[in-house]
Amino acid sequence: MTLPLLTILGVIPLVGALVLLALPKGNARLIKQVALAFSIAALVFTVFMGLQFDADSTAAFQFVESYPWIPAFGISYSLGVDGIGLVLVALATTLVPVTILAGWNDVEDGRSVKGYFALILVLETLMIGVFSATDVFLFYVLFEVMLIPIYFLIGRYGGPNRAYAAVKFLIYSLVGGLIMLAALIGLYIVSVDQLGQGTFDFASLVGLDIDPTTQKILFLGFFIAFAIKAPLWPFHTWLPDAAKEATPATSVLLIGVLDKVGTFGMIRYLLPIFPTASEFYAPVIIAMAVIGIIYGALVAFGQTDMKRLFAYSSMSHFGFIALGIFVFTSWGATGSVVYMLAHGLSTAAIFLTAGFLMQRAGGLGAIAAYGGVNKVAPVLAGFLLFATMSSLALPGLASFVGEFLVLLGTFSRYVVVGVIASIGIVLTAVYALRYYQKVATGPPSPHVEGIPDLRGREITALVPIVLLTIVLGVYPAPVFDVVNPAVERTLEVVGVTDPVPTIGVLGGEQ
Amino acid sequence: MIGTGAARMAGEVTDVAPVIQPLAEATGVFSFLWVLIALPLAGAAILLLGGRRTNRWGPYLGVFTVTAAAVYAVVLLIGLMGRSPDDRSVGQTLFEWVFVGGFTAPVAFQLDQLSMVFVLLITIVGALIHIYSLGYMEHDPDRRKFFGFLNLFIASMLLLVLADNYLLLYVGWEGVGLASYLLIGFWQWKPSAAAAAKKAFVMNRIGDVGLSLAIMLIFVTFGTVVFDEVFAVAGEASESTLTWIGLLLLLAAAGKSAQFPLQAWLLDAMEGPTPVSALIHAATMVTAGVYLIVRSNAIYDATVFALTVVLVIGVITMFLGAIIASAKDDIKKSLAGSTMSQIGYMVLAAGLGPVGYVFAIFHLLTHGVFKANLFLGAGSVIHAMNNQQDMRRYGALRAAMMITFLSFAAATLAIMGIPPFSGFWSKDDIIHAAFEVSIVAGIAGMLAAGITGFYMTRMFTMTFLGKARWEDDQHPHESKPVMTIPLIILGIGSVFTGMALLFWGDIVGWLVPVTGLKQTPLPLPTIVYEVITLVLVLAGAAIAYVKYRKDVAVEAPQDVNFLTRAARNSMYDDAINNVLVVQPTYSVTRALVGVDNRGIDGIVNGIAAFVAGSGNRLRRWQTGFARSYALAMVGGAVLVLVVLAVVRLP
Numbered sequence A: 001m002t003l004p005l006l007t008i009l010g011v012i013p014l015v016g017a018l019v020l021l022a023l024p025k026g027n028a029r030l031i032k033q034v035a036l037a038f039s040i041a042a043l044v045f046t047v048f049m050g051l052q053f054d055a056d057s058t059a060a061f062q063f064v065e066s067y068p069w070i071p072a073f074g075i076s077y078s079l080g081v082d083g084i085g086l087v088l089v090a091l092a093t094t095l096v097p098v099t100i101l102a103g104w105n106d107v108e109d110g111r112s113v114k115g116y117f118a119l120i121l122v123l124e125t126l127m128i129g130v131f132s133a134t135d136v137f138l139f140y141v142l143f144e145v146m147l148i149p150i151y152f153l154i155g156r157y158g159g160p161n162r163a164y165a166a167v168k169f170l171i172y173s174l175v176g177g178l179i180m181l182a183a184l185i186g187l188y189i190v191s192v193d194q195l196g197q198g199t200f201d202f203a204s205l206v207g208l209d210i211d212p213t214t215q216k217i218l219f220l221g222f223f224i225a226f227a228i229k230a231p232l233w234p235f236h237t238w239l240p241d242a243a244k245e246a247t248p249a250t251s252v253l254l255i256g257v258l259d260k261v262g263t264f265g266m267i268r269y270l271l272p273i274f275p276t277a278s279e280f281y282a283p284v285i286i287a288m289a290v291i292g293i294i295y296g297a298l299v300a301f302g303q304t305d306m307k308r309l310f311a312y313s314s315m316s317h318f319g320f321i322a323l324g325i326f327v328f329t330s331w332g333a334t335g336s337v338v339y340m341l342a343h344g345l346s347t348a349a350i351f352l353t354a355g356f357l358m359q360r361a362g363g364l365g366a367i368a369a370y371g372g373v374n375k376v377a378p379v380l381a382g383f384l385l386f387a388t389m390s391s392l393a394l395p396g397l398a399s400f401v402g403e404f405l406v407l408l409g410t411f412s413r414y415v416v417v418g419v420i421a422s423i424g425i426v427l428t429a430v431y432a433l434r435y436y437q438k439v440a441t442g443p444p445s446p447h448v449e450g451i452p453d454l455r456g457r458e459i460t461a462l463v464p465i466v467l468l469t470i471v472l473g474v475y476p477a478p479v480f481d482v483v484n485p486a487v488e489r490t491l492e493v494v495g496v497t498d499p500v501p502t503i504g505v506l507g508g509e510q
Numbered sequence B: 001m002i003g004t005g006a007a008r009m010a011g012e013v014t015d016v017a018p019v020i021q022p023l024a025e026a027t028g029v030f031s032f033l034w035v036l037i038a039l040p041l042a043g044a045a046i047l048l049l050g051g052r053r054t055n056r057w058g059p060y061l062g063v064f065t066v067t068a069a070a071v072y073a074v075v076l077l078i079g080l081m082g083r084s085p086d087d088r089s090v091g092q093t094l095f096e097w098v099f100v101g102g103f104t105a106p107v108a109f110q111l112d113q114l115s116m117v118f119v120l121l122i123t124i125v126g127a128l129i130h131i132y133s134l135g136y137m138e139h140d141p142d143r144r145k146f147f148g149f150l151n152l153f154i155a156s157m158l159l160l161v162l163a164d165n166y167l168l169l170y171v172g173w174e175g176v177g178l179a180s181y182l183l184i185g186f187w188q189w190k191p192s193a194a195a196a197a198k199k200a201f202v203m204n205r206i207g208d209v210g211l212s213l214a215i216m217l218i219f220v221t222f223g224t225v226v227f228d229e230v231f232a233v234a235g236e237a238s239e240s241t242l243t244w245i246g247l248l249l250l251l252a253a254a255g256k257s258a259q260f261p262l263q264a265w266l267l268d269a270m271e272g273p274t275p276v277s278a279l280i281h282a283a284t285m286v287t288a289g290v291y292l293i294v295r296s297n298a299i300y301d302a303t304v305f306a307l308t309v310v311l312v313i314g315v316i317t318m319f320l321g322a323i324i325a326s327a328k329d330d331i332k333k334s335l336a337g338s339t340m341s342q343i344g345y346m347v348l349a350a351g352l353g354p355v356g357y358v359f360a361i362f363h364l365l366t367h368g369v370f371k372a373n374l375f376l377g378a379g380s381v382i383h384a385m386n387n388q389q390d391m392r393r394y395g396a397l398r399a400a401m402m403i404t405f406l407s408f409a410a411a412t413l414a415i416m417g418i419p420p421f422s423g424f425w426s427k428d429d430i431i432h433a434a435f436e437v438s439i440v441a442g443i444a445g446m447l448a449a450g451i452t453g454f455y456m457t458r459m460f461t462m463t464f465l466g467k468a469r470w471e472d473d474q475h476p477h478e479s480k481p482v483m484t485i486p487l488i489i490l491g492i493g494s495v496f497t498g499m500a501l502l503f504w505g506d507i508v509g510w511l512v513p514v515t516g517l518k519q520t521p522l523p524l525p526t527i528v529y530e531v532i533t534l535v536l537v538l539a540g541a542a543i544a545y546v547k548y549r550k551d552v553a554v555e556a557p558q559d560v561n562f563l564t565r566a567a568r569n570s571m572y573d574d575a576i577n578n579v580l581v582v583q584p585t586y587s588v589t590r591a592l593v594g595v596d597n598r599g600i601d602g603i604v605n606g607i608a609a610f611v612a613g614s615g616n617r618l619r620r621w622q623t624g625f626a627r628s629y630a631l632a633m634v635g636g637a638v639l640v641l642v643v644l645a646v647v648r649l650p
Helices: A005-022 A028-052 A083-102 A113-132 A136-145 A147-157 A162-195 A202-206 A212-229 A238-245 A248-258 A260-273 A275-301 A306-326 A330-360 A378-391 A398-413 A415-440 A456-474 A477-494 B028-049 B058-081 B113-136 B143-162 B166-184 B191-222 B227-236 B239-256 B264-271 B274-283 B285-295 B304-327 B331-350 B357-384 B402-416 B422-437 B439-464 B481-504 B507-515 B526-548 B562-568 B570-621 B626-648
Strands: A062-070 A075-081 B014-016 B090-100 B103-111 B517-519
Touching: A005 A028, A005 A062, A005 A075, A005 A083, A005 A113, A028 A083, A028 A113, A075 A083, A075 A113, A075 A136, A083 A113, A083 A248, A083 A260, A083 A330, A083 A456, A083 A477, A113 A136, A113 A147, A113 A248, A113 A260, A136 A147, A136 A162, A136 A260, A147 A162, A147 A248, A162 A202, A162 A212, A162 A238, A162 B570, A202 A260, A212 A260, A212 A275, A238 A248, A238 A306, A248 A260, A248 A306, A248 A330, A260 A275, A260 A306, A260 A330, A260 A477, A275 A306, A275 A415, A275 A477, A275 B570, A306 A330, A306 A398, A306 A415, A330 A378, A330 A398, A330 A456, A330 A477, A330 B090, A378 A398, A378 A415, A378 A456, A398 A415, A398 A456, A398 B090, A398 B191, A415 B191, A477 B090, B028 B058, B028 B090, B028 B103, B028 B143, B058 B113, B058 B143, B090 B166, B103 B113, B103 B143, B103 B166, B113 B143, B113 B274, B113 B285, B113 B357, B113 B481, B113 B507, B143 B166, B143 B274, B143 B285, B166 B191, B166 B239, B166 B264, B166 B274, B166 B285, B191 B227, B191 B239, B191 B264, B239 B285, B239 B304, B264 B274, B264 B331, B264 B570, B274 B285, B274 B331, B274 B357, B285 B331, B285 B357, B304 B331, B304 B439, B304 B562, B304 B570, B331 B357, B331 B422, B331 B439, B357 B402, B357 B422, B357 B481, B357 B507, B402 B422, B402 B439, B402 B481, B422 B439, B422 B481, B422 B526, B439 B526, B481 B507, B507 B517, B562 B570
Parallel strands: none
Antiparallel strands: A062 A075, B014 B517, B090 B103
């Protein structure tokens, strides 16, 4: 018997959380160190698993483990990852230690340090689970349970308007989850119907032959939940409030990782289980995605609060991710996965740098309060600039690889859509550079005057993000190696092939 | 014999097609092609990440990496010259970069005759400007960063011209854009510099959309983005596809090379330190658009329409820039207008197709030298005049700064196209070529040469001749040797580059395997065209000399004609962009922010309020009577059954 590696990985942070609870309350420093140690252990373990992962394997999932859970309903505790799941698990385990380090002093006096870091670690366990569940019911449960730690992270540790933001986030998500539950039950009934025995096993569900009408109904149930989670236009209005009130570390986990569950769900569940419905709804979703790209960018440009700006900018980027999935090309789908990683990293860069800056200026969120950071804190300004460039997908950085592939995948299928989405390239530059210009250039504003530059801990948190962004931009081969086969399998299930060039042969076939 | 019209004068027809063949593997001296880029890149990394401890020696490291690259470039040139003319394309693949479902873009370099001349221009002029900057930026507290950014620029620009495929070119393309952004905004505590930097980046991004879409269309059409693979089958695509590709690449070129209608950023870019203007916004980066068009000649050759648009854009910008250059009083802005205009010449030449590609590059090279010379000369003057850039405050500087004066004079004669200075050879070739294709384009080239004579003489006279109009506390003096030596070298270059490239380097024969060449005899002897051009240039120069030799008002006169007023305002480019693009974007943004806050989020909160209200009303239903609960349960059960029935039904 092989070791249940994914379970072990998931348990590491959970054990960390329990250990934190056992530690003495007074020793905040020890609590943080232990939390960091466990998150790093999980990261190291992920790296180990990544090295074990066989990119050439023909199996759909690796590190597979399965135990009966509620046999009466065909529910099991089943885990396994394909390349897409693997890289998203890696994103989660990379960002958690970074956020712990960056959020070292996030907890205000009077609130529980222990609680904050324990919640982050519990959240990590759930994130690992949600990306590696191969039982749809298990996925659903984790999808819902994830709300709890995030709700408390926003509601207890957030800014002044945190209660409103947390409740709004929770209700939005619960509504989505409820609709998904209904669809899930429907899917179960279909499996009972066709297999004689109900199941939530992913592979079995993919094998079902669901009639088009039912597909269309059930698809909507899942899609709305994922669209809220992602979030796609017009299901996005919880995001700006949540982003504004949450601590930067929470925002990184929420927007950088958790929101990816939405787009991950689309590529993992919607496409293979409901191929006909996916094609049926694709035009609508593509329209939503493109509107999101342009709308998000324009509204981001109009924001006066920096965290709200990032929220709308993320929404614009999520439009790209969803677009890449629903154009049904290998370029688009792989591009989306790369974009998910890149966006996670770039979210970390932009929220953490802004967080460091705000912490130094009394927590002010208004862009207008800032100016001239470059003069006062050049290292911080350097990281701010890097975050800006990562956000506008500068070639050579990870986000460019994702963005270009998504646009290529779109253009190859729908020229006009590709052209419209490309306008996003300009709009992103407009709001991102405006942000940098207002915050970092010009004469220092009174709030910025005299602030200290970044400290060692803060730089240590940012450096891995910067390095990964560059490495994945210059040498994304390891990601392609694992993601390409997973994407090919998915598109094969949907039954689509890439458009063929008008002339000549594809480079890969020569 | 004057010019390259030898064959033309002899009444011969030349028609040579470009050689397209797989690249030879980089061995021997070429094995270290990647080092060319790695050197300045490492320099940038060390300078930008090394922090204050590199302050002391940092600038010298910056100079070293570029100089070393220049030396290696010369070695590479010798290596290429040793190969047969049809076998001068060398390729080196480092690793696969992007590979998904049949799309592949490697990190691979291609050194051929075209990239070679760019590498030489970039590294040699780059090295001279680095050296000059040691003096120019001597007292700047951030000069380590300055050299870091300059190194970053050199690395990106080399990547741009050495990439063997469009996607990798894109990385260099935006890399130089980033370096340009950082250097225009180098003094970013000045809000005007920060704004100019952003403007340049955003306007370039509009062009980048063109490049991005062109790459996609190229891939969708040819199934590859690697240059020689695309070019080998370029002719097989439909003409409409090729036209679209050509127009999209032109959009990219217009952004990078400040061509109409994306020209507005270049004048603002003069906010950057003057060596930056010389290197990036005159000699190298802004000519990348010309490189892109000439590199893609196999595509343009098959689309007359796109070529014609290229030609028209070149002609428009040539005049636009020349007129702006004639009216600006700020020496750098006048030079920037001149750069636009000269690149307009190159784009015009590229728009002539195989008749003109070679001469576009020839003029690009001579221009790279004499325009760098002019900017560094202007920098020397600005330095001497305590950062005063208004030429109305100059005058009579000849005596105070003899070396600057002489080198500036050489460059002025070169750009005006006075024989035998270097601009004469390249500009006349363009005018001849233009006449072969279109009389209108030819006459346009001649007229623009006349305006060049005017604005350069105006600049030269206002700066170095006439009476001193200095402010009281100014004591102009010649710059230090670290600045004057590059000026002397570039001055010599302004005199001899044209002749050297033409007669000693056989630039035409060198480039033809890449670009192809078509030549037909002109109706009149070439000397006629040359004389007419020269007369126009001298007429322009004479008008300017008479007008600006003495009475130049310290304040710009306001009672001027409409054209002058428009030219002083850069032909109202900002106003036009504002009305057409900027203001509409603001309005839409404001409207959408309203829609989002009150519309979409309003609906969401409305639903929430409705639910809360309903909850309050529904609370009254909780009567506590078992019978009403039982009824509700029955109702619910029926509902569930109905749902199940619906789902089960096919």
